[in-house]
Amino acid sequence: xxxxxxxxxxxxxxxxxxxxxxxxxxxxxxxxxxxxxxxxxxxxxxxxxxxxxxxxxxxxxxxxxxxxxxxxxxxxxxxxxxxxxxxxxxxxxxxxxxxxxxxxxxxxxxxxxxxxxxxxxxxxxxxxxxxxxxxxxxxxxxxxxxxxxxxxxxxxxxxxxxxxxxxxxxxxxxxxxxxxxxxxxxxxxxxxxxxxxxxxxxxxxxxxxxxxxxxxxxxxxxxxxxxxxxxxxxxxxxxxxxxxxxxxxxxxxxxxxxxxxxxxxxxxxxxxxxxxxxxxxxxxxxxxxxx
Amino acid sequence: xxxxxxxxxxxxxxxxxxxxxxxxxxxxxxxxxxxxxxxxxxxxxxxxxxxxxxxxxxxxxxxxxxxxxxxxxxxxxxxxxxxxxxxxxxxxxxxxxxxxxxxxxxxxxxxxxxxxxxxxxxxxxxxxxxxxxxxxxxxxxxxxxxxxxxxxxxxxxxxxxxxxxxxxxxxxxxxxxxxxxxxxxxxxxxxxxxxxxxxxxxxxxxxxxxxxxxxxxxxxxxxxxxxxxxxxxxxxxxxxxxxxxxxxxxxxxxxxxxxxxxxxxxxxxxxxxxxxxxxxxxxxxxxxxxxxxxxxxxxxxxxxxxxxxxxxxxxxxxxxxxxxxxxxxxxxxxxxxxxxxxx
Numbered sequence: 006x007x008x009x010x011x012x013x014x015x016x017x018x019x020x021x022x023x024x025x026x027x028x029x030x031x032x033x034x035x036x037x038x039x040x041x042x043x044x045x046x047x048x049x050x051x052x053x054x055x056x057x058x059x060x061x062x063x064x065x066x067x068x069x070x071x072x073x074x075x076x077x078x079x080x081x082x083x084x085x086x087x088x089x090x091x092x093x094x095x096x097x098x099x100x101x102x103x104x105x106x107x108x109x110x111x112x113x114x115x116x117x118x119x120x121x122x123x124x125x126x127x128x129x130x131x132x133x134x135x136x137x138x139x140x141x142x143x144x145x146x147x148x149x150x151x152x153x154x155x156x157x158x159x160x161x162x163x164x165x166x167x168x169x170x171x172x173x174x175x176x177x178x179x180x181x182x183x184x185x186x187x188x189x190x191x192x193x194x195x196x197x198x199x200x201x202x203x204x205x206x207x208x209x210x211x212x213x214x215x216x217x218x219x220x221x222x223x224x225x226x227x228x229x230x231x232x233x234x235x236x237x238x239x240x241x242x243x244x245x246x247x248x249x250x251x252x253x254x255x256x257x258x259x260x261x262x263x264x265x266x267x268x269x270x271x272x273x274x275x276x277x278x279x280x281x282x283x284x285x286x287x288x289x290x291x292x293x294x295x296x
Numbered sequence: 297x298x299x300x301x302x303x304x305x306x307x308x309x310x311x312x313x314x315x316x317x318x319x320x321x322x323x324x325x326x327x328x329x330x331x332x333x334x335x336x337x338x339x340x341x342x343x344x345x346x347x348x349x350x351x352x353x354x355x356x357x358x359x360x361x362x363x364x365x366x367x368x369x370x371x372x373x374x375x376x377x378x379x380x381x382x383x384x385x386x387x388x389x390x391x392x393x394x395x396x397x398x399x400x401x402x403x404x405x406x407x408x409x410x411x412x413x414x415x416x417x418x419x420x421x422x423x424x425x426x427x428x429x430x431x432x433x434x435x436x437x438x439x440x441x442x443x444x445x446x447x448x449x450x451x452x453x454x455x456x457x458x459x460x461x462x463x464x465x466x467x468x469x470x471x472x473x474x475x476x477x478x479x480x481x482x483x484x485x486x487x488x489x490x491x492x493x494x495x496x497x498x499x500x501x502x503x504x505x506x507x508x509x510x511x512x513x514x515x516x517x518x519x520x521x522x523x524x525x526x527x528x529x530x531x532x533x534x535x536x537x538x539x540x541x542x543x544x545x546x547x548x549x550x551x552x553x554x555x556x557x558x559x560x561x562x563x564x565x566x567x568x569x570x571x572x573x574x575x576x577x578x579x580x581x582x583x584x585x586x587x588x589x590x591x592x593x594x595x596x597x598x599x600x601x602x603x604x605x606x607x608x609x610x611x612x613x614x615x616x617x618x619x620x621x622x623x624x625x626x627x628x629x630x631x632x633x634x635x636x637x638x639x
Contacts, residue, residue: 186403192360194418194469195390204417208408 033285041279047093056084058091058244062187067256070263078286079253081242085263088244089271095245096275097154099223099229099238103163104164108218110164111171112211118172119179120202130176133169141166145228149237156239163225171214178210185209212290221282223276229271246272304332307509308357308394308477314347315356318364324580326352328533329369330481331607334477339566340501341524341541343517345577349533350513354479357511358390363508365554373477392422394508395470399482401462411438412450415469422473442498453626460491467498471506478503478510484519496523517560521545524614529553532578532588535607549616549624551593587618595620595627 018034046053062082070077076085117128136144145162152158182188191201230247232238241252246268253264288289317328326347334340342350342586344451356367372376373393378386398404406414408527415434419425424431431450441464454462463483470478480499484492500523503510520527521541528538537550548554555573575592578584580611584591590600597620607615617623 186398186400187406189360190398190404190466190469191406193358193390193396194421195387195392196417196421197387200417200421203529205406205409209406270365 030285030289032281033289034049036278036281036285039274040282042280043093043275044097046090047097050087050090050094054084054087054090056087058088059083059242069261076267077261079249079264082257085267088249089246089267090165092246092249092268093243093271093275095239095243096229096247097271099156099159099227099277100279103123103167103229104162104218104222104225106160106164107167107221108171108214111168112175112214114168115172115175116179116202116210118209118260120198120206121177122180122182126176128168129172129190130265133172136166136169142228142231145232146235146237147234154237156243159229160237160287163228167225170217173212174217175207175210176212179206182206182209188289215290216283216287219279219286221290223279223283226272304335306437307336307374308334308511309370309372310334310353310357311372312316312365313353313356313369313371315352315361315365315367317362319581322581324409325533325583326365326580327356327367328341328583330530330533331527332528332538334509334511336476336509337503337507338525339500339512339523341520342511342513342525342530343515343520343527344530345515347577347580348530349580350515350530351481352533353530354396354481354511354513358394358396359386359477360390391470391473391475392419392472393475394479395468396479396481397463397483400486401459401466402486404464404466405457407454408515409453410450411452411454413456415450416425417471418469418472430436431594433472435466437471438465440471440502441465441468443468456493459487459543460494463487463491467495467502471502474506476508477511478508480510481513482515483512485514485516492519497524517545517556529556531536532583532590533580534617536589536618537614537616538607539611543611543614547611547628549610549614549621550589550618551620551624552597553616554624555592560571566608588611589618 007230050058060083064082065074065078066076066080066082068074069083074084074086076089078084081089114129118129144166148162148165149158152161188205191205196204214236229238230245230250231245233245234251236251238247241248249268250265252263253268256264306356306432310330311333313330314325315325317326319322330349330353342353342438343575344350352361352365356362357371357378359367361367365380369379371432373389378389381389405411407481411519412431412434415437416430418426419430419433419437421429422431423430434450439447443449443461443464449461454465458467468632472510478499483499484495486494496519499510499512502508512520526539527544528535529544529550530536531552537544537548537553544553545557548557552573555571558571560568573592578588578591584601586602587593587596587600587605590596595618599619605617605619607617608619608621610616610621
């Protein structure tokens with residue numbers, strides 16, 4: 006490793022070229038570990054808890070944390086820990102699925118707009134301008150109001166709006182990269198546009214979009230929980246953190262803090278995990294100097 | 297391949313090439329009526345100052361100019377006009393028939409792809425072979441261009457290569473499609489002098505081994521003198537003199553070529569002062585009337601202001617766009633006598 010470390014700094018590191026050992030990148034390591042733990046808990050939830058996420062036990066409703074229910078029970082006597090574990094499945098999905106969809110479409114559209122320019126670029130960027138002119142959350146609520154509440158429609162709404170950031174990031178980078186000499190060199194070899202865009206331009210400009218993906222995943226989890234807090238996400242009795250907070254909200258005044266605090270903390274942990282990964286990736290993929 | 301007169305048919309014929317760029321300041325005529333032939337297996341030099349249209353000529357040949365450029369004339373590759381060829385046919389030509397190498401090897405390689413991938417990709421694009429075969433060919437190509445330890449180097453990234461080695465990689469990539477013509481646009485300008493010499497020797501060696509034709513663009517007469525058989529001297533978007541390198545450089549017949557040579561330090565000419573050409577190259581937005589060199593020319597007469605000279609034959613295979621040939625010959629004769637008398 007030491008010899009690779011000595012390689013000239015005037016280069017762009019890439020994932021494949023990542024010469025730094027993982028332990029030198031504590032953010033990435035911690036974030037990835039945290040996320041892996043959360044994902045593991047979500048996947049193995051049935052093995053970790055004797056209760057089901059929607060099993061009601063009205064005799065044991067409103068119970069504070071105890072050995073039988075480490076995080077207490079809610080107003081239907083459902084185990085909060087169990088619901089938080091099962092909820093992680095939905096909330097991780099909210100973090101990853103719409104983000105992945107918007108990443109792919111946004112990067113594609115941004116790359117095409119930036120590379121070809123002209124009319125395609127103008128049309129696409131005007132669409133972006135219009136979409137940006139609306140407050141993000143208001144636009145989302147309007148779309149969900151049209152489609153009806155539910156997890157799937159929430160994904161569709163986020164997918165319809167979220168690609169814009171990626172398109173803008175990538176377009177800007179492609180505008181610079183398309184005039185790079187290596188792109189001209191690829192053209193002189195008779196390479197087609199698709200090969201140049203995907204094989205030569207995108208690998209050079211994708212880094213900021215990847216880093217943004219991680220912050221965007223956090224934003225989407227917060228957005229998803231906010232939407233389901235408003236009742237626009239998955240419907241009862243699905244275990245989902247935002248929904249759990251909303252349902253527990255009315256019992257805060259009577260001192261039953263666990264119904265809201267525990268899912269809130271879960272959101273915090275996942276948010277921190279994604280942020281740390283984003284931070285670590287930015288560091289790992291850092292553009293030392295444009296060659 | 298011969299035509300009726302027994303001469304070798306040229307592989308590439310440029311006929312009255314005109315390339316102009318539409319800019320906010322007006323129309324820039326970067327290439328203005330350039331014609332020359334490139335024969336199979338020769339190195340043809342294109343020399344001139346910065347901004348005289350050398351690179352624009354090259355890029356017009358393979359039609360890789362920005363969208364605000366227009367190109368007229370003919371570029372005949374084995375008799376077929378590339379300027380009217382379809383997009384798909386043109387893609388086949390690029391890299392397959394005509395390849396290009398660039399001035400700055402630092403930026404012409406993709407920084408995030410392994411060198412081997414870049415060479416192999418070029419191989420795959422033009423010879424329908426599999427990935428494994430393409431990598432094997434890439435290895436051969438690196439060996440051909442003289443890169444030491446090619447097995448290891450294939451797996452490295454461009455930043456791990458020096459400038460000279462990168463230029464070798466670019467040459468290997470350019471050769472991947474086994475082109476018949478190589479456009480070398482100032483291939484040694486960004487390199488150290490010692491590396492320049494190595495790269496030039498490599499180009500000459502490859503040209504001989506592979507029998508391809510090379511158009512070598514340079515602003516350096518020494519480079520041209522070193523490797524080319526024939527040369528065209530460009531000034532302000534036009535060719536002002538053209539012929540065998542020896543004739544053109546030993547007995548130039550255009551005042552601009554003479555000026556260029558007089559401004560060069562030569563071996564055994566220590567006593568002589570270098571004579572720069574007075575003035576600066578004209579703006580191509582608004583070029584001078586008549587002969588474009590007349591404002592800087594010591595031979596200029598009234599006629600030069602209003603009439604544009606054609607490329608006139610001044611010797612076997614030697615043309616110069618200047619009608620003051622008598623004055624030039626007389627001046628050359630008197631200096632020769634003067635030199636003899638002082639000796």
